[in-house]
Amino acid sequence: FTVKAFERGELKATGYIGGIPVTEHRIRTPESPSRMVLRADNSQRDITTQDMCFLYADIVDKHGTVVAVSEGSVKFTIQGDASLVGENPSQIRAGTAFAVIKTGTHSGVLQIAASTNHGMKNCMKLNVRPSLSP
Numbered sequence: 001f002t003v004k005a006f007e008r009g010e011l012k013a014t015g016y017i018g019g020i021p022v023t024e025h026r027i028r029t030p031e032s033p034s035r036m037v038l039r040a041d042n043s044q045r046d047i048t049t050q051d052m053c054f055l056y057a058d059i060v061d062k063h064g065t066v067v068a069v070s071e072g073s074v075k076f077t078i079q080g081d082a083s084l085v086g087e088n089p090s091q092i093r094a095g096t097a098f099a100v101i102k103t104g105t106h107s108g109v110l111q112i113a114a115s116t117n118h119g120m121k122n123c124m125k126l127n128v129r130p131s132l133s134p
Helices: none
Strands: 010-017 020-028 035-040 052-060 073-079 082-085 096-103 108-116 121-128
Touching: 035 108, 035 121, 052 073, 052 108, 073 082, 073 096, 096 108
Parallel strands: none
Antiparallel strands: 010 020, 035 052, 052 096, 073 108, 082 096, 108 121
16 A cells, blocks of 8 residues: 555554454554663563573653664663573664573572663563472
8 A cells, every 4th residue: 555644643443342342452653762661571471490581672752652763772681590691782673672581590589670872771670480390
């Protein structure tokens, strides 16, 4: 399809079942970057000892929309029984930088910090549970 003109704003999609709205999702045109949001890919399971986990640093605007044109890099640091695997600092691509961590043999809380080369900083805690396998 061809876009004749671009207009900033918000797009809302509503899902219906039997004519009744059951879900809604909104996206908006990103504004200027204002902060960095950290998240861990642990949505499907708990993070355990002797495990791997992806960490993400999203560069977002004041509404929480990822600013896909963000550039630069993010340096991750960890305090606790875990180590970073791979490249650090990580390049920001499509508004997000990522890192991979490998947890050690001790359960507990990891302190994760991240900072961009533009001065944005944030931190998070990640709870590591004992592994159930030997």
